[in-house]
């Protein structure tokens with residue numbers, strides 16, 4: 001069970017909002033890069049986020065580039081999961097590969113700063129602030145296994161190959 | 165039951181009956197990363213415990229995004245990638261060779277291949293009839309080591325394109341129109357499969373432009389059949405032996421069929437800050453533009469430079485509008501010199517950048533100032549994309565870009581040709 005605060009964003013948050021290409025020179029310095037997380041969507045995000053918070057997006061969250069640095073800086077910021085109405089495909093796969101859960105549910109029912117309880121096993125989101133209870137759609141089994149191992153690299157370290 | 169292009173290619177490369185929705189593990193014919201995603205790929209490759217590449221001659225690194233490097237940190241990343249190539253024996257393309265997707269199209273990908281790259285526009289090779297898709301560094305690192313990866317076989321949307329383009333309208337206008345209609349989320353997780361009489365006549369350059377932007381509708385792949393035009397292209401690249409016909413089955417199942425008659429299209433532009441925010445170029449007349457950028461993996465090919473050069477020949481850029489041109493590869497640059505296009509562009513006061521990504525992602529060579537607007541032939545206009553969140557980006561065809569460079573405001577190219 002994950003518990004934390006919702007930090008709400010709108011639709012179409014791109015990888016350039018999350019971590020823009022102009023900061024490519026900081027990619028080998030992750031602590032420095034991570035200070036800019038979500039900067040072009042919310043310049044105050046890095047100071048606002050606290051460990052355990054959830055990023056709650058609208059539709060097509062994470063569209064754009066394949067840069068894995070986007071979910072990586074979100075993970076480094078302490079965010080425990082991303083909730084959105086829909087998520088761009090590469091971002092989705094990248095986040096799971098880093099062990100960062102991405103949950104598809106009707107985020108219109110969640111407001112900024114709401115307190116949430118996420119049950120990954122039951123597939124539910126409990127909005128404690130407004131009493132709404134949401135279910136999120138199923139994640140493909142192979143991704144659940146990768147998530148269980150904490151990401152793709154630990155998964156490969158353990159299994160040496162894809163076990164489908 | 166028949167198969168879509170995606171199902172056919174993934175069936176063949178996974179040795180299983182791949183159907184939309186199923187999960188398969190497929191061999192990759194080519195796996196690559198570029199200079200902004202490559203360093204993390206190398207880190208993840210090493211963290212996974214791999215010592216060797218599964219197939220060094222099917223693994224490639226490209227130094228194209230920051231080429232030549234604008235600062236010492238990126239120079240160090242280049243050193244790391246060159247060392248990795250030397251240690252593992254993989255292919256490496258250095259600064260000045262060109263943009264990864266263009267080089268993959270020119271010399272590496274084959275019809276029927278599965279290609280993955282740590283860059284979202286890997287979909288470009290779909291123009292050749294390859295199932296090509298972008299992934300992140302971890303997935304690509306694992307494919308470096310295993311020579312394969314897992315896929316969820318996508319549902320397909322069939323786009324049937326018919327009719328003849330009117331003057332001043334190009335493949336770029338078609339794909340912007342399509343994305344504007346289905347939305348930036350309209351094909352998420354799907355393959356966009358193109359067919360129809362217009363596609364049967366379409367040049368490879370235009371097919372690459374369309375396949376390249378499939379990802380801007382969220383698609384996992386943008387697929388074209390591999391026909392005689394593909395064959396002729398491969399022969400012209402000295403690799404006719406790489407051709408094999410690849411077509412979908414006539415009775416394949418599609419989630420949706422979209423019909424477009426290109427004769428009805430007009431020059432189209434994406435307005436800031438999403439690609440699906442389209443308007444006709446003519447409707448945006450009066451929008452002042454401080455920089456025009458012609459290039460990228462979307463529209464930096466010889467045909468694109470030809471269109472721009474023919475419009476700009478004997479004319480000059482507007483005094484308030486900078487004009488920057490980046491050929492997609494060395495081959496494109498050399499051919500454009502030979503054809504006289506570079507001469508015409510320079511005489512029109514264009515700045516010619518070395519082959520590579522140039523100003524596309526805001527790292528160097530054409531970063532926008534506060535409040536400035538750019539008309540670019542690239543594929544993305546997200547806030548901050550060209551290095552400044554206080555700037556605006558409009559996307560259009562090379563013809564619209566050239567016309568805009570002349571007038572200094574967004575212009576329907578039919579007004580100047």
Ligand code: SF4
Pocket residue numbers: 229263264265283285460461462520521524525542543
């Ligand atoms: S030209 Fe632009 S879109 Fe294409 S690979 Fe380079 S940065 Fe990416």
